[in-house]
Amino acid sequence: MALSQTQIIRSLGEALQWLEKELAWGAPLQELRHLTGRIGELYVAMITRGQMALAHNQQGYDVVSAEGERISVKTVSTATRADFRKSTLHLIDRVIILRINLDEGEPSIEELLDCSMQEAMPLLRELEGSYYFPVPKLPAKPVDLxxxxxxxxxxxxxxxxxxxxxxxxxxxxxxxxxxxxxxxxxxxxxxxxxxxxxxxxxxxxxxxxxxxxxxxxx
Structure with missing residues (x-):
């Protein structure tokens, strides 16, 4: 079932609040990947006026933009790399990599990469049959408010x-x-x-x- 933009925005706000609660309870940020991953997908669906991929565990991509782009969303916090499966790269039109930062316990979303899959390929490195994006190697791109x-x-x-x-x-x-x-x-x-x-x-x-x-x- 497709979500309206209002529902996506509300869900993003609720997910951020739940992340803040978990952090306040003492949970390490790196152990909350289920939440940070969901936050990243909702954020991208919001900024692209798109929709979450409808299939459960959709292979390759996570969001479909309003223009029909199949977007792979990678959300990191403390990790120094974002991994991609070689077998599903052909399914991706666009790559968006985000990082969750904490400032006085408050999470914020930082865009590290937003480009086509073709433009991203030279930035990826190959390891053991898969690709990864080395997070520290690219200067952070601030969110355009x-x-x-x-x-x-x-x-x-x-x-x-x-x-x-x-x-x-x-x-x-x-x-x-x-x-x-x-x-x-x-x-x-x-x-x-x-x-x-x-x-x-x-x-x-x-x-x-x-x-x-x-x-x-x-």
Whole structure:
């Protein structure tokens, strides 16, 4: 069953929140591959306005873009390589490799590679009958936030708090982003009566705090 873009965005947000919970409970990031892999696939389905591959354990690719491209999605966290099966390379039109980073316990998605399978081939290395992409060898490509839609926003005094479709919180004044955002969000939270702690008694990260503030301010 195909998912709407709204369902994909909501599922991505829920998966990121669940990842944050697992991390707060002490689970190592490298042991949460089932979650990080799902997050990567949902993210790519969102940015390509595509769909998850319908077949269970689809061979070769994970997402089909709005243009019909068959996309292989590889999501790493601490791994230094992303593996590809030689037998399924002919099924792939496009490759997107992502990395999940942590900043103060808050996960973010970083794009390492986004190109056609043909363009990716010279970057791959062969080992024991398969191919792999050496993650450290390519400079990270930052996420282009300008192409993501805004899904919610609120105003506090002369400050605007907005949330993008990937969950990123942007705090700005007169059109200029304020970084880091968390100190400002804490000040707004106290004024708006929003708790700084989550249900487990731990400090909320930027995404959760910003989301709660936007909801509280209406």
């Amino acid at each position: 300008s192409r993501l839609k805004e899904t919610a926003a609120s105003i506090w005094r002369d400050i605007r708090i907005s949330q993008l479709e990937n969950g990123t919180i942007i705090v700005s004044r007169n059109g200029e982003a304020i970084t880091p955002a968390k100190p400002v969000l804490r000040e707004i939270a106290r004024d708006a009566g929003v708790s700084l702690l989550n249900g487990m008694g731990n400090p909320k990260n930027t995404r959760t705090l910003g989301d709660d503030i936007i909801e509280a301010l209406g």
